[in-house]
Amino acid sequence: MRIIFEKRNTISKKAILLVPVFSFIVSLFLIGILLLIFKTNPFLTYASMYVGAFGTWMNFTETLVKAIPLMLTGIGVGLAFRLRFWNIGAEGQLVFGGVIATWVALFWSPFIPAWMVLPLAIIAGMIAGALWAGIPAVLKVSLNVDETLVSLMLNYVAIMIAQGLYYGPWRDPDGFGFPGTKLFPQIAWLPRFSGRAHYGLLFAVLIALIMWVILNRTKWGFELKMIGRNPRAASVMGVRIGSNIIIALLVSGAISGMAGVFEVTAISHRLQQGLSMGYGYTAIIVAWMAQLNPIASLFVAILMAGLLVGGDQVQMMMGLPAAMGLVLQGMILFPMLAGSLFTDFKLKVISNKEEAGV
Amino acid sequence: MIVLLTSILAITLRAGTSLIYATIGEIYTERSGVLNLGLEGMMLVGAVSSFATVYYTGSLSLAVFVAMLTGVLLSSIHAFLSITMRANQVVSGLSITLFGTGFASFLGQRLGPESNGRYLIGLIGEKFTPIAIPGLSKIPLLGALFNQDLLTYIVYLIIPIAWFYMFKTKNGLNLRAVGENPQTADAMGIDVLKTRYLYTIIGGTLVAIGGAHLSLAYAPGWSENITGGRGWIVIALVIFSMWNPSRAIWGALLFGGINAVQFRLQASGTNIPASFLNMLPYLATIIALVVMTWLENFGKKVGAPAALATPYMRGEK
Known part of the structure; x- marks a missing residue:
């Protein structure tokens, strides 16, 4: 047998x-079992993790703060994965989006009408993310260069650019040597609705819905599905694979770039160390757990963010490592x-x- | 000048040792067709477990052994998920990194003595110290090669052995066949799954030694994020060395050298070029990758194993 x-x-x-x-x-x-080995009550630990992440409205807003970038990057990564394009560059796309949004917020805002600053920062950040995702896409389509490795390397390039800027030319002269740019003018702040939770959430939900409709109700979505399932068959049916991959990746990068825009305009209000917290990597897991479904990504992102916030909580409450x-x-x-x-x-x-x- | 260069070379080698171990390990894993992105997590667990061991037992060899054991365990998980269960290797590797990073940090705050709040951070243990080889270590410049710790000397031996095994033995040929064309390898009677298991685990063991070198020699002790992204750098180094163990040293010297130069720059108070300098190796890796792939289009075999990150199942194309 x-x-x-x-x-x-x-x-x-x-x-x-x-x-x-x-x-x-x-x-x-x-x-x-691991907790028991270290003589800690697992039930108590889980309970306080749950309370830390979801127990009170205040705690939940913190979970949302971490969930928003995960939702966006998760949706972005999910779109690329649908085409079996193993883009692990969401981290770099997020960071580069944040960098370009910072550029708009700091250096353009004196010259443009106040109401235009935020929309322009968001659009510029999305274009930046799109470009960053476009590089591996174009290399893959034109030369068949491995996208996993290129997108991974580009993460570091983006992080180093950000570092070089906030340590160097963009560093706040009054920052007492603190590595970061000066605070954005208020007109470039994305409003928050409760605690630190901001209206980026609306964008995330909206994008998830739009993506769902595109994927399930449009011809383009159908083509993407075909490419993901069987590229050869799709090609025979006349679906253009190369251009579809590039367009999908531009969209995917734009969504991840938007996450970076929100991190700087709604959370830190400046470009500083800690913009890249590994959201782009966790996003891959979000997308994968959500089976690449954009709406499911929203909920998985909240769960994953809850684990992170809950981890911080057990550190404070029980002295357990975050x-x-x-x-x-x-x-x-x-x-x-x-x-x-x-x-x-x-x-x-x-x-x-x-x-x-x- | 020679003195300065010698000291830079010495620091470079010390910084590069962990990279070389991990690079050779990952080359073996990838050559069999398995991509393991769990390196960062595996190096961290190797570092924390070996430091905890040396702190309590004082035995450096036992510490390295324990690190190797953690490497075997974590890479077995990756092997099981990606080879037997045919899970997505990118996701599986990332989850090893996620888990390993968390687990190492957890252990670092639990395994310490009661007197230190069970933290391992800030403790001092035995460490590998540089052993100057009489005579050789006095040669200008190249003397830096012979004023290193034991693990670095061992890696000098591993490089040629790893190269010889991969390109001059039957086992090495089988390993490459499995990564290039598993269908053909299977038809030739090579057990594809077993081969992949074997080299994923051997690779993981070397990666963990790389982690141990950090906490036992390069930066003795435990600190959170002691690897500082080295696990990811290694992925670049593997490409840079074109999946050939004998070239692993060049990439490691490049990255290690940039570290050392940056160290000097920071000491002299210039911060701006450091980040941009750090960026170069990653850009160089992308360019190298593009050039290699481009060459492959002309039928030259230089790049990644063809079956990299593709699960294998008999009778399936």
Whole structure:
């Protein structure tokens, strides 16, 4: 007798739903064991993580603050992944978007009408993100250069550009040597609605809805799906793959760039160290857990942000390392990755008799 | 001048050792067709576990051994997920990094002694110190090569061995076949899955030693984010060395050298060029990648293993 995997004809709806839930439970259990080894009550830890992230409105707004960039970059990455374009450059696209938005906010705002500053910063940041994602897309399409590696390298280039600027020419002269630009003028601040939670949330939700409609209700969305499923067949049907990849990546980068714009205009109000907090990498996980569905990405982003904020909370409340959140984030993924096989394949047990008969 | 250059070379090598270990490890993994983006996490766990071991036992060899063990464990997870379960290798690698970063930080705040609030940060333990080789270490400039710690000397040996094994032995040939064309390799009777498991785990072990070198020799002790992104730099170095262990040293020297030069610049108070200087290796990597891919279009085999990051299943194309 042996066990083989057989490819399913359609992906299993049941597995899509069951695998994440099961994975979450498994990871809570495994981390629980880890906590017990270190003589900590897992139930108490989880309870205070939950309270820290979702327990009060104030805490929830902090979760939203971290969720907004994850939502946007998650949607952006998800779009690229649909085309099997393994763009891991959302971090760089976010940072470069933030850099260009800073440029607008600091150096253009004296010369343009006040009402135009924010929209212009957002548009400029989106273009910046689009360009940053466009580089690996063009290289891939024209020369078949590996997109994973190029987009990863570009993250560092963007981070170094940002660093070079806020340590160098853009550094606040009155900042007592603090590495960061001076504060943006108020006209370039994106308003907040509660605590630090800002109206970027509206943009994120809106973009998720628009993306969903585009992907599921338009011809272009259909073409993207075809390319993702079977590029050769799509090509035979007359879908232009190269230009579609480039356009999709420009859109994907623009959305990630927007996340960077919000980070500087709504949260820090300046360009400074800590703009890149790894959101762009977590975004890949958000997109993947959401099965590349833009609306599901919103909720997964809130969950992932909740783990981070909850991690900070257990540090304050229980003296446990804040890294708990990261450990949990990583741990959830292991069973999920293992389980992802079951959405595309099913287990089949072949008895010896059957095998002999073949 | 010679004295200054010698000292820069010495610092460069010290900074580069962990990079060389990890680069050779990742080259082996990628040559078998598996992309492991979990390096940053694996190096961090290697660093924290080896420092904790040396702090409590005082044994450096045991510390390196424990780091290797963590490398085996974490890379086994990646191997299981990406080879057996055929999960997306990018996501699997990233989750190893995510988990490893968190786990290392967690251990760094839990494994310490009660007197230090269970923190490992700020403690001092045994460390690998440079051993000057009599005579050789006195040669101008090149003497820097012979005033290093034990782990660096070992890596001098690993480089030629890794190259010889990969290009001059049957096992090495099989390894490359599995990464280039698993279907053909399978038809030749090579066990593709077993080969991938083996080299993913060997690679992970070397990566973890790279992490251990940081906390045991380069920057003795434990501090959060002791790797400072080295795990990602290694991904660039693998490309830079065109998946050939013998070239791993050049990229490591480039990155290490830029570190050392930057160190000098910072000491002299100029901060502006440092970030831009740091950017060069990444730009150079992108250019190298483009040139290599371009050359491949003319049928020259220089670039990435063809089956990199592609799961293998019998009878599936």
